[in-house]
Amino acid sequence: xxxxxxxxxxxxxxxxxxxxxxxxxxxxxxxxxxxxxxxxxxxxxxxxxxxxxxxxxxxxxxxxxxxxxxxxxxxxxxxxxxxxxxxxxxxxxxxxxxxxxxxxxxxxxxxxxxxxxxxxxxxxxxxxxxxxxxxxxxxxxxxxxxxxxxxxxxxxxxxxxxxxxxxxxxxxxxxxxxxxxxxxxxxxxxxxxxxxxxxxxxxxxxxxxxxxxxxxxxxxxxxxxxxxxxxxxxxxxxxxxxxxxxxxxxxxxxxxxxxxxxxxxxxxxxxxxxxxxxxxxxxxxxxxx
Amino acid sequence: xxxxxxxxxxxxxxxxxxxxxxxxxxxxxxxxxxxxxxxxxxxxxxxxxxxxxxxxxxxxxxxxxxxxxxxxxxxxxxxxxxxxxxxxxxxxxxxxxxxxxxxxxxxxxxxxxxxxxxxxxxxxxxxxxxxxxxxxxxxxxxxxxxxxxxxxxxxxxxxxxxxxxxxxxxxxxxxxxxxxxxxxxxxxxxxxxxxxxxxxxxxxxxxxxxxxxxxxxxxxxxxxxxxxxxxxxxxxxxxxxxxxxxxxxxxxxxxxxxxxxxxxxxxxxxxxxxxxxxxxxxxxxxxxx
Numbered sequence: 001x002x003x004x005x006x007x008x009x010x011x012x013x014x015x016x017x018x019x020x021x022x023x024x025x026x027x028x029x030x031x032x033x034x035x036x037x038x039x040x041x042x043x044x045x046x047x048x049x050x051x052x053x054x055x056x057x058x059x060x061x062x063x064x065x066x067x068x069x070x071x072x073x074x075x076x077x078x079x080x081x082x083x084x085x086x087x088x089x090x091x092x093x094x095x096x097x098x099x100x101x102x103x104x105x106x107x108x109x110x111x112x113x114x115x116x117x118x119x120x121x122x123x124x125x126x127x128x129x130x131x132x133x134x135x136x137x138x139x140x141x142x143x144x145x146x147x148x149x150x151x152x153x154x155x156x157x158x159x160x161x162x163x164x165x166x167x168x169x170x171x172x173x174x175x176x177x178x179x180x181x182x183x184x185x186x187x188x189x190x191x192x193x194x195x196x197x198x199x200x201x202x203x204x205x206x207x208x209x210x211x212x213x214x215x216x217x218x219x220x221x222x223x224x225x226x227x228x229x230x231x232x233x234x235x236x237x238x239x240x241x242x243x244x245x246x247x248x249x250x251x252x253x254x255x256x257x258x259x260x261x262x263x264x265x266x267x268x269x270x271x272x273x274x275x276x277x278x279x280x281x282x283x284x285x286x287x288x289x
Numbered sequence: 290x291x292x293x294x295x296x297x298x299x300x301x302x303x304x305x306x307x308x309x310x311x312x313x314x315x316x317x318x319x320x321x322x323x324x325x326x327x328x329x330x331x332x333x334x335x336x337x338x339x340x341x342x343x344x345x346x347x348x349x350x351x352x353x354x355x356x357x358x359x360x361x362x363x364x365x366x367x368x369x370x371x372x373x374x375x376x377x378x379x380x381x382x383x384x385x386x387x388x389x390x391x392x393x394x395x396x397x398x399x400x401x402x403x404x405x406x407x408x409x410x411x412x413x414x415x416x417x418x419x420x421x422x423x424x425x426x427x428x429x430x431x432x433x434x435x436x437x438x439x440x441x442x443x444x445x446x447x448x449x450x451x452x453x454x455x456x457x458x459x460x461x462x463x464x465x466x467x468x469x470x471x472x473x474x475x476x477x478x479x480x481x482x483x484x485x486x487x488x489x490x491x492x493x494x495x496x497x498x499x500x501x502x503x504x505x506x507x508x509x510x511x512x513x514x515x516x517x518x519x520x521x522x523x524x525x526x527x528x529x530x531x532x533x534x535x536x537x538x539x540x541x542x543x544x545x546x547x548x549x550x551x552x553x554x555x556x557x558x559x560x561x562x563x564x565x566x567x568x569x570x571x572x573x574x575x576x577x578x
Contacts, residue, residue, distance in 0.1 A: 116429065128512075130513070132421065132426060133424070135422070137421060137513060137514075138514070139513060139514020139515070140405065140514050140515060140516040141514055141552060142514070143510065143511060143514040143552055144512065144513050144514040145511075145512070145514075146511045146514075147511055147512060149511055149546075149548060149549070150507065150508050150511050150512075151441065151504075151507075152440065152441055152442075152443075153441075153442065153443055154441075154442055155444075161546050161547075161548040161549065162545040162546030162547060162548065162549070163542070163545065163546045163549065215440075218439065218440075219439050219508060219512070220512060221432065222432060222434075222435045222436055222438055222439050223417075223419075223433065223434070223436060223439075223508070223509060223512035223513060224419070224426060224428060224433050224512060224513060225426075225427075225428020225429050225430055225431070225432040225433040225435075226428070226429060227429040253452070256451040256452065257438075257450050257451030257452045258450075258451060259438060259450040259451065260438070260450065260451070260452065263430060263432055
């Protein structure tokens with residue numbers, strides 16, 4: 001069983017032995033430590049019994065201790081919340097806890113069958129998960145893949161992290177929504193639709209966003225050189241038009257550089273399947289003994 | 290036995306079973322494919338007999354085939370030179386071939402005992418080697434660690450690779466020599482000495498160089514989050530003053546960012562031991578069956 005605990009909803013799946021989704025449920029997430037625990041227990045009850053449970057959750061996760069902190073949108077701040085211990089006690093089954101981007105990366109590996117990939121999560125923020133030669137790379141302090149806070153422009157916008165010109169200030173859902181306010185409609189969809197319809201300003205905003213994503217792809221490829229970069233997160237629901245815009249940006253960046261051209265980064269990107277609960281699937285696989 | 294084949298000299302070492310250097314020789318490198326082979330054979334003859342040989346060489350290396358190309362400073366261009374096959378035939382012993390930065394990284398791991406580190410080679414150019422959890426990361430196309438060609442400033446200088454504002458245009462021996470021409474003296478030593486003596490212009494040039502190295506360290510840490518970054522390459526002969534300048538730059542970058550401060554990147558850097566032939570040692574270890 002796998003749970004993807006998000007700020008608004010918690011999505012749960014039950015997988016068969018081959019990793020296929022048997023059942024899927026969702027519940028609104030109650031905020032705060034006790035709310036998260038109650039929501040998770042409810043999703044598990046909805047799904048029936050499980051041999052093991054994996055959880056993906058935003059924030060700083062200590063997988064060894066099964067604890068989370070700094071999940072601000074979930075009402076969890078500076079204190080470690082011992083999710084695993086609490087849930088194992090309530091549910092009587094083994095629980096594994098991991099960062100939401102990392103479980104989505106494991107899900108992307110399982111769905112694609114590619115065991116060497118980087119998952120670039122373009123959600124409200126920007127972060128990557130790395131599975132290198134089959135192994136999830138967390139890093140010495142869990143900061144592997146924190147690519148959103150690599151500055152790429154000394155005269156760029158101030159980032160929430162305190163630095164200036166971070167990738168996240170250009171290539172994130174938040175940056176996109178600020179550059180293209182759209183009322184009720186999801187900003188990414190509104191922007192790409194307007195650009196596709198020929199709106200000159202929308203084309204410029206879309207291309208600047210895509211160039212920022214391409215910057216992140218290039219930085220990751222020149223660091224770890226994965227076979228594949230999977231674009232995920234909320235913005236990736238755009239699917240093919242996003243991949244196309246980013247591939248165009250990658251080709252434009254490589255135009256003056258034989259070295260970059262030889263790496264053919266545009267051919268390495270794809271969008272995560274939009275109809276699959278990738279993070280919940282990855283969480284379920286993580287939880288397996 | 291390990292050989293570090295450089296543009297001007299080839300350095301060879303013979304190690305004992307515990308990886309200690311028993312003997313060390315150097316020969317001027319003859320350019321061109323046949324020159325490299327002759328030089329390597331000569332160094333091996335100087336050192337006596339060996340059970341296995343490892344080679345580190347600049348350029349694009351295919352370790353599977355034991356071949357190198359694009360080692361421009363060695364007179365090797367677009368054609369693959371089958372170093373392993375040729376040397377195995379001449380010497381009758383197994384030979385392994387790897388990129389020079391990668392063997393230096395293996396050497397840094399052996400000398401430090403740290404099995405999760407990034408080796409940042411600040412030579413004429415800028416490139417990194419990655420050993421993650423004990424395993425050398427080459428990447429899908431051998432481009433892992435090509436951090437020198439990550440652009441970090443849209444209005445930066447044009448890079449030899451064709452892009453603009455690459456890390457290498459600031460944080461490399463070439464960039465340093467251009468910013469601080471010094472005649473016969475090594476530019477890095479001349480610059481750091483002038484800065485230490487209070488020369489205001491030298492301090493500015495040194496600090497800009499150190500900030501560029503710090504940018505590379507930050508980019509690598511936010512990608513793979515290693516426990517340690519070892520500064521190597523010609524410029525790292527500066528030793529402690531280089532580490533100090535880069536640590537100062539990392540602290541300055543983190544000053545406005547609690548997130549970056551929490552990663553404590555300044556505490557992760559060290560210089561490679563200046564008195565050890567790190568690349569030749571790594572090459573020898575690579576060659577071991």
